[in-house]
Amino acid sequence: DAMVIQNPRYQVTQFGKPVTLSCSQTLNHNVMYWYQQKSSQAPKLLFHYYDKDFNNEADTPDNFQSRRPNTSFCFLDIRSPGLGDAAMYLCATSREGMGQETQYFGPGTRLLVL
Amino acid sequence: GIQVEQSPPDLILQEGANSTLRCNFSDSVNNLQWFHQNPWGQLINLFYIPSGTKQNGRLSATTVATERYSLLYISSSQTTDSGVYFCAVESWGGSQGNLIFGKGTKLSVKP
Numbered sequence: 553d554a555m556v557i558q559n560p561r562y563q564v565t566q567f568g569k570p571v572t573l574s575c576s577q578t579l580n581h582n583v584m585y586w587y588q589q590k591s592s593q594a595p596k597l598l599f600h601y602y603d604k605d606f607n608n609e610a611d612t613p614d615n616f617q618s619r620r621p622n623t624s625f626c627f628l629d630i631r632s633p634g635l636g637d638a639a640m641y642l643c644a645t646s647r648e649g650m651g652q653e654t655q656y657f658g659p660g661t662r663l664l665v666l
Numbered sequence: 667g668i669q670v671e672q673s674p675p676d677l678i679l680q681e682g683a684n685s686t687l688r689c690n691f692s693d694s695v696n697n698l699q700w701f702h703q704n705p706w707g708q709l710i711n712l713f714y715i716p717s718g719t720k721q722n723g724r725l726s727a728t729t730v731a732t733e734r735y736s737l738l739y740i741s742s743s744q745t746t747d748s749g750v751y752f753c754a755v756e757s758w759g760g761s762q763g764n765l766i767f768g769k770g771t772k773l774s775v776k777p
Contacts, residue, residue, distance in 0.1 A: 583763060594752060594767035595709070602763070609764065640707050646763065654699060655765060657709040 555579070556658035558643050564664045565633050573628040573661045575643030584626040585655065586618060587642040595642055601626060630663075638665045668693040668757040672768035679743050679775050687738040687771045689753030697756035698729055699765065700738050704749045712738070712751075743775045 557576045565571040575584065583602050587595040599608045601620040615637070617629040630637055643658040669692040679685055689698075700712040713720050717731040724743075729736040740747055750772050754765040 585763060589707075594769050595754075595765075596767070597764045600763050607763075642707075642709060644709075653697070654711060654714040655763075656711060657701070659706070659708040662707065 556643055556645055556656055558641075558658040558661050560661060561659060562662050562664070564666060565630075566666050567635065568632050571630050571633055571663070573630075573641050573663070575626045575628070575658055576624050577643075577645045577658075578624070579645055579647075579656065580623065581645035581647050581656075582623075583646045583648070584620060585644040585646075586616075586626070586628050587644065587657075589640040589642060589660075591639070595640075598628070633663070633665045635665050638663055668695070668755060668766055670753060670755055670766055670768035672751075672753055672771050674771060675769065676772045677774070679773065681743060681745060681775055681777050683743050683775075684739070684741045685743060685773070687740070687751055687753075687773075689736040689738070689755075689768055691734050691736075691753075691755050691757075693734070693757045695731065695734075695755040696758050697754075697765065698736055699754050700727055700736070701752045701754065702747075702749050703752060703770070709752070740773075743773075745775045745777055748773055748775045 585600040586598045589595040598612045619627045640660045642660045644655045646655045671690045698716045701709045713727040719728045724741045726739045750770040752770045754767045
């Protein structure tokens with residue numbers, strides 16, 4: 553089945569130690585998104601790639617970076633995780649990214665910072 | 667930016683009961699989706715419904731775009747319906763692809 557896959561499902565890192573979360577998709581969609589969802593809050597968009605074009609939301613901290621080496625894969629890099637970065641990180645895709653279309657979400661990676 | 671308000675914030679139902687969840691938004695939208703977030707955190711698409719009415723089994727949704735609200739109906743609820751229901755919108759004047767989520771309705775269905 554075509555889907556959005558995130559690995560790992562749970563990630564534990566230490567304060568200040570760089571960490572990378574991965575997302576892959578078999579939908580062949582042009583757009584990939586990363587959302588952050590803190591406990592008992594709504595998901596919030598960090599950034600997205602329209603094909604190879606990177607689009608950062610204005611209030612996304614510089615500590616968060618992303619890479620998209622090809623259509624299928626997208627990575628979220630947290631350079632120096634703080635305790636406040638503990639959250640669920642959700643990857644999503646959409647076909648064209650021109651609005652008016654469904655976004656499909658992966659199962660998420662829950663990040664714990666010690 | 668666009669504001670999204672969901673009500674009620676919490677809802678407890680007995681299995682078999684029906685419910686209506688509401689989503690109000692403050693501006694015109696070109697995208698509205700309803701999601702169910704299960705206890706493991708996965709967001710599951712329920713409906714893409716910027717306007718009109720759709721039905722899928724026990725679930726149905728209606729969006730009245732001119733009045734800026736959407737309703738999600740759950741009939742004959744089951745314990746597996748428990749979780750958080752999110753409404754998310756993308757406004758015509760907003761950043762493309764940026765879904766703005768409401769705070770969700772936490773539903774608990776008791777056996």
